[in-house]
Amino acid sequence: MPQFDYVIIGSGLGGLLCAYTLTKEGNSVCVLEKNRQIGGNLQIFVRDKAIFDTGIHYIGGLDKGQNLNQYFRYFGLMDKLKLKKLDEDCFDVVSFDQDEKEYPYAMGYERFSEKLIEQFPSEKEAIQKYCSKLKEISNFSPLYNLRYSEQSFFNTEYLSVNAKEYIESITSDVILQNVLAGTNPLYAGVGEKTPLYVHGLIINSYIESAYKCIGGGAQIATILTKSIKEMGVKSGIIRK
Ligand SMILES: Cc1cc2nc3c(=O)[nH]c(=O)nc-3n(C[C@H](O)[C@H](O)[C@H](O)COP(=O)(O)OP(=O)(O)OC[C@H]3O[C@@H](n4cnc5c(N)ncnc54)[C@H](O)[C@@H]3O)c2cc1C
Structure with a gap:
């Protein structure tokens, strides 16, 4: 044996x-x-x-200097994977029954917020606040950034606030709330349970960059x- x-x-x-x-x-x-x-x-x-x-289906944060790029290089994946960058203006799209409009997710915070503000002009402040929060959460997490820190991610507001509550706190526009939560099947988000940091770290990586594996x-x-x-x-x- x-x-x-x-x-x-x-x-x-x-x-x-x-x-x-x-x-x-x-x-x-x-x-x-x-x-x-x-x-x-x-x-x-x-x-x-x-x-x-x-x-x-697609992988975030693979551009040079981004967090998954560092992990994938450690695991010897970066130079071997066959990757294709998704459409920078629309790497994913949220749509709803009985709503003809489609709501694209664009890559890069500037483009992401611009595209959303085009669709929700009166919600500019909420969209900018949301983007700042995602960046703040991602910068705060030592593990996400492969950075040593004495500061713990635990006992922070990011764990105690849930993603749904946070999104509802920044905008009362129900369509925008649903658009911001619209890719939650990617991380099996559950309204009453999923903490803000789970939503934040995952969506941040896709907004930074999104790639597909050619051939799966x-x-x-x-x-x-x-x-x-x-x-x-x-x-x-x-x-x-
Ligand atoms: C529908 C869906 C969409 C997703 N989309 C994305 C995406 O677009 N981008 C992204 O980055 N992530 C995505 N994810 C998340 C990602 O796929 C997972 O986080 C990741 O693949 C999980 O890996 P894991 O090793 O934790 O678990 P798993 O992939 O579940 O692996 C567990 C393995 O353990 C085996 N196993 C279980 N019990 C036993 C046992 N007793 N004995 C022997 N073997 C056992 C199982 O057969 C399985 O092979 C998605 C997940 C799902 C479900």
Whole structure:
């Protein structure tokens, strides 16, 4: 029976990144996966020759100097992934039943707020306040910025205020509230529960930049698995 320093249950992004880090630090690691395909929410499926992502549809913060770019470089992903930058004027769009209008999310805070102000001219102040808050939250978080700090993210207002309450506090325009919360399926946001920091850190990274994996997100799992095997002769993945 082979012996490993660490056994990781699940080959999703979390499991693979742990395995990569531990292997890089000289440990032998075994990742156990209950499914036939590795990757968890990185898995893709194909219908009529079209590739569909199950989880990761697009990735934020991958431009040079942005936070996920730093993480992805550490994990040896940046120069191997096939990426395409999404439309800077509309990387995502929020729409509602019985409303003909579409509400684009644009990349870069200036463009993001300009586009929204075009649609909600009387809400300029609220939109600017929202953007400032997202930047403030993201700058505050040490882990998000790979920065050492004695200051804890816990016990701050970002954890005690929930995202829905915050959005409602800056604008009474219900459509704008829904537009600002409109991409919450990306992080399974729940109105009464999801804290402001979860919303803030995630949406900030997409506003900074948004990329799609050409051919689907499964390549992240494939690249990580290959790198893990190459780095550690004893590390590997066992799947069903
Ligand atoms: C619908 C949806 C859309 C999303 N869109 C985006 C997006 O556009 N951009 C983005 O950045 N993120 C997105 N996400 C989030 C992202 O996909 C996840 O945060 C990330 O993939 C989660 O990785 P994980 O390792 O934590 O979990 P998972 O991906 O769930 O991996 C867990 C793995 O563990 C395995 N497992 C579980 N139990 C066992 C067991 N007992 N034994 C062995 N194996 C086990 C599972 O089979 C699975 O492979 C989305 C998520 C969802 C659900």
